[in-house]
Amino acid sequence: MLDPKLLRTKLDEVALQLSRRELNIDKDWFASQEKQRRHLQAATENLQSQRNRNSKLIAQAKSSGQDTTVMLEEMGKIANELKACETKLDDLKSEIHTWMLELPNIPHHSVPEGTTDKDNIEVRKWGDCPGFDFEVLDHVDIGERLGGLDFKRAAKVVGSRFVTMHGQVARLHRALIQFMLDVHISEHGYKEVYVPYIANEQSLTCTGQLPKFEEDVFRLHTSDLRYLIPTAEVPVTNLWRDYIAKEEDLPVKYVCHTPCFRSEAGSYGKDTRGMIRQHQFEKVELVQLVKPESSWRALDELTQHAEVILQKLQLPYRVVTLCTGDLGFASAKTYDIEVWLPSRKGYCEISSCSNFLDFQARRLKARWKNTATRKTELLHTLNGSALAVGRTLVAIMENNQDQYARVRIPEALQPYMNGLEVISRE
RNA sequence: GGAGAGGUGGCAGAGUGGUCGAAUGCGGCGGUCUUGAAAACCGUUGACUCGAAAGGGUCCGGGGGUUCGAAUCCCUCCCUCUCCGCCA
Numbered sequence: 001m002l003d004p005k006l007l008r009t010k011l012d013e014v015a016l017q018l019s020r021r022e023l024n025i026d027k028d029w030f031a032s033q034e035k036q037r038r039h040l041q042a043a044t045e046n047l048q049s050q051r052n053r054n055s056k057l058i059a060q061a062k063s064s065g066q067d068t069t070v071m072l073e074e075m076g077k078i079a080n081e082l083k084a085c086e087t088k089l090d091d092l093k094s095e096i097h098t099w100m101l102e103l104p105n106i107p108h109h110s111v112p113e114g115t116t117d118k119d120n121i122e123v124r125k126w127g128d129c130p131g132f133d134f135e136v137l138d139h140v141d142i143g144e145r146l147g148g149l150d151f152k153r154a155a156k157v158v159g160s161r162f163v164t165m166h167g168q169v170a171r172l173h174r175a176l177i178q179f180m181l182d183v184h185i186s187e188h189g190y191k192e193v194y195v196p197y198i199a200n201e202q203s204l205t206c207t208g209q210l211p212k213f214e215e216d217v218f219r220l221h222t223s224d225l226r227y228l229i230p231t232a233e234v235p236v237t238n239l240w241r242d243y244i245a246k247e248e249d250l251p252v253k254y255v256c257h258t259p260c261f262r263s264e265a266g267s268y269g270k271d272t273r274g275m276i277r278q279h280q281f282e283k284v285e286l287v288q289l290v291k292p293e294s295s296w297r298a299l300d301e302l303t304q305h306a307e308v309i310l311q312k313l314q315l316p317y318r319v320v321t322l323c324t325g326d327l328g329f330a331s332a333k334t335y336d337i338e339v340w341l342p343s344r345k346g347y348c349e350i351s352s353c354s355n356f357l358d359f360q361a362r363r364l365k366a367r368w369k370n371t372a373t374r375k376t377e378l379l380h381t382l383n384g385s386a387l388a389v390g391r392t393l394v395a396i397m398e399n400n401q402d403q404y405a406r407v408r409i410p411e412a413l414q415p416y417m418n419g420l421e422v423i424s425r426e
Numbered sequence: 427g428g429a430g431a432g433g434u435g436g437c438a439g440a441g442u443g444g445u446c447g448a449a450u451g452c453g454g455c456g457g458u459c460u461u462g463a464a465a466a467c468c469g470u471u472g473a474c475u476c477g478a479a480a481g482g483g484u485c486c487g488g489g490g491g492u493u494c495g496a497a498u499c500c501c502u503c504c505c506u507c508u509c510c511g512c513c514a
Binding site: 037040043044045046048051052054055056057058060063068071072073074075076077078079153224244246256301365367369371372376 | 438442445454455472473474475476482483484493494495503504
């Protein structure tokens, strides 16, 4: 959520910034609602003040045995008037609040202008894209030849956009998770957490998936609103909801492995082949809560932490800055990491690292006590995939294939595979 | 799933209709004392919001109600704990 103060005092500036996202906000509507709200609030508070004052007088009068019928009569009038005012004010406030919940974050000034992912800006490249002297297969064909991936049987179990993994491929997938967790814990100073895979409405609202993107998540058939988590970001960030952190707690750095569930509504016909775009996938997520002054440095570090995984796996990649049109709802700036896929002769998103500034923290009421100013201030939140496990598996299979559709296991993973160097048909 | 107890400030814990944003303790901050620290003692210390300030308003799990007036009474939802049942 954007700072309501900013909206009230610098509406034109906010509108201008949001127009970079091709979003036109209804300034006049907001201004007039705000004007009404201000007026009503003043009136309401004035009546409340009268009520409080009279209430004390009545209490005093009663305790000294005076007659209070006249006072009570007057209070009755105030009470009626007040109730009417409060009802109107509440309605108005919730209308404004609903409107504000739909506003995305303001893109940082360094975010490039653009409308689609074509306009994202490459910031660096790492590794050499492998050359092959045979015709490369994609992970689907390799997986089938190895007997390690099976999409048809997954479809039988549940439907499309799922996969089953078998034998050494399944083990490689699991090894990746352990490897990523270990690196972030022992080399990057993150603390591992385990969290629920179901979250309630409030949690998804605080991180920004709701109210706008309900169609992207799986909703459970419970009486209260519950959802399968689309990312660990939701439960992990919400650990700090309604908290006032001590300065020495910061920065908070969590690493968390969870499955992620996405309905992929609106992506029909996109990446339908293979395991690039699934309803269920595993991800190792990094989440940080930091002092505002250090969030930009933290974004760079967090992105580096994700890159380290690809470097250790010897997978070529590039980092891009998302343009205004491709930027996520809650994010002020995002770096995507894209891994090289030989079958596509192109790069494919494998991580997304974002700084949300105080956008999520404001919804979360995630704050800290600034000892210098003695004030309670909002934290900044960040997160990034490090990495999407399924896509990492795809990248390894495709980049490390040989002409017999065998897959060489990166050295860093071999300890997790009982020393196995190559996966071949079992 | 059944029975009971309970949800109050950073934490613990009083408060059952009025002068209660809320006793007390702990913790935090400032000070006295001390070479320094601890202890002791004194002072101070909730969040949000409107306002230049003075000051006003809101918040006692969420929502609704009763009342001139609600932390306190009623309804409802959520959550926690204890016991029983079932169970990986």
